[in-house]
Amino acid sequence: MTTTTVPTQGREVLLNVEMLRKYFPIERGFFKRVVGHVRAVDDVSFHIYRGETVGLVGETGCGKTTCGMTVLRGLPVTAGKVEFRFRDLGNVDVTRIEGDQLKHYRREAQMIFQDPYSSLNPRMTVREIVAEPLVINRIGSAREQEERVAHMMKIVGLDKRYLRRYPHAFSGGQRQRISIARALVVNPSFLVADEPTSALDVSIQAQILNLMMELQEQFGLTYLFISHNLSVVKYMAHRVGIMYLGRLAEIGEKAAIFEAPRHPYTQALMRAIPIADPDQPSGLQSAPGEIGNPANPPPGCAFHPRCDRRMEICSQVRPELVQVGAEHDVACHLYGEPTTLSDR
């Protein structure tokens, strides 16, 4: 039994994000003078192993959705690297690719959106919606496409009879199944799911989460699961990253993040989540104040104005991720090398 000492060793990194940055310019006036930038994603680094689910958690405006979009090249990248391991080409920095290579990446990496009511074209039938990625990528003959679509419907648990219907005829849960069928039809290896169940009722949410888990086991899929709902992430993810104002505050194994969080923000977030158990008082405490403005984040550590353990250095020096355990990194001055101002 020598192979299992460090479970992460020997696992293949599917996606490696390094210092990813996405700034949106703020424009003013007739000439659209750039007067500043919204730092939606600000030097974020993490990696995802093949076959695992990484949960990306944070509150409104923390940059989790932008992070997912830029990783998929749905938005151009301002700076940084996103290395994807293709089945045939090996590691490629997908921030720089164009043309056929980009098309190839789009087949490998797909997305499931939050709102199943606006992410499906109301003028297309289910057949057209699910087949569209095949048509665009010119995969297979018409007959093969037909068979593939029928197969996908079976996989996501929808009746073939529904193929001629339009999205309005379906409930939220069924629509989300259609979105999943559309994402999987090109046989991708990586999926970004952006709040896939937050528009659904809890019993329907359970159906979709179970389906995503089954598909992961069946096809060895890798997920980047974006959500503000920590209890859903706790159920789905293997590792969890916590974002705050465009920065990764903490990332680690699920057990470490939920049971022994190190970053004061993660700790505050854990206290703020209500747990469905009246004997366990929870969900009524949180960090004071509100999340800052990503166009003008507080200097140093973005969380310092709300932090109960802030030190002098926190308002002056931006903390970088330091390792505090196996696969556990925290961006906080409380940990790692004791840097003092005079050292700098």
Added chain:
Amino acid sequence: MESEVVLSVKDLKTYFYLPHGVLKAVDGISFDVHAGELVGLVGESGCGKSITARSILNMVRDPGKPMGEVWFYRNGEGVNLLEMGPDSPEIRRVRGDALTMIFQEPMNAFSMVHTVGHQIMEGILLHRHVSKTEARRQAIQLLENVGIANPGQRVDEYPFQLSGGMRQRAMIAMAIATNPRLLICDEPTTALDVSVQAQILSLLKDLQRRNGMAIIFITHDLAVISQIAHRVIVMYLGKVVEEAAVREIFKSPQHPYTVRLMEAVPDVALAKGIEHGRLQTIEGFVPEPIDLPAECVFYKRCPEAFDRCRTGLPELVQVGPGHFVRCFKFGQQGRASLP
């Protein structure tokens, strides 16, 4: 509970008369709310929880029509709100004064063209005979009470200038301005982030402790309700399927729907140790409550259904102190027909 009754809903039915049939959004529900009590009304989309709130306030518009009785008690005397006209002067003396409401999305509930202070003062000026200066002073005080920093400046700002959390705080300030006996909250934290939700929930709890007001809290979030409610009413397809004290309903839910709803929550499932298993799901989805057959409302989705469930709607029966369940598994009605 020995404290006095503030609200008594008796056989409330709110039907919508639509071209293709009668939609029974709320179909014969009854419950009481006591002073200082927080009653949670839970259920999935379409179960009728929001329409119940609007019916209590007699705010349902055509083609909807609330029927039944909604007794609201103040200074020892009761009035039936459904007997009053929806826009009558009598109901306006109650609504917005002793009975107020906060909504899910405060952006839609506020007027965009008036300042926050103006809108808070409106209620005070309408229901209390005070001067404008005094109303403004009270508005600033209220904003401070709900935890808004710089209330003297915020009072003159417009809703769009406030963040989501602050708007919801301002909404609460508006709702408690007249020191109501009963506050109805319809999903007040659903649009907010968890940390802001925690702030708003603790604020509501705190205000309730201080003012002794009763709260009806409507939500689909079982985790939230477990933390703040005293008593929980679970609705399905316009009917109450289970009602019990909060601890009772979370520790020993009895209705097949409640049991499965609880286990569909990832927290509850994880706490029970099904980490590598699957979440409990409820097959199918909530049907539209038009022309429903005469059977238990949950029959089509219920894995425990037996013959009797198809033949009629079960009554709400008592299974423990203050614990009521609408299911044929319980009481004489079920036993009589079991093989």
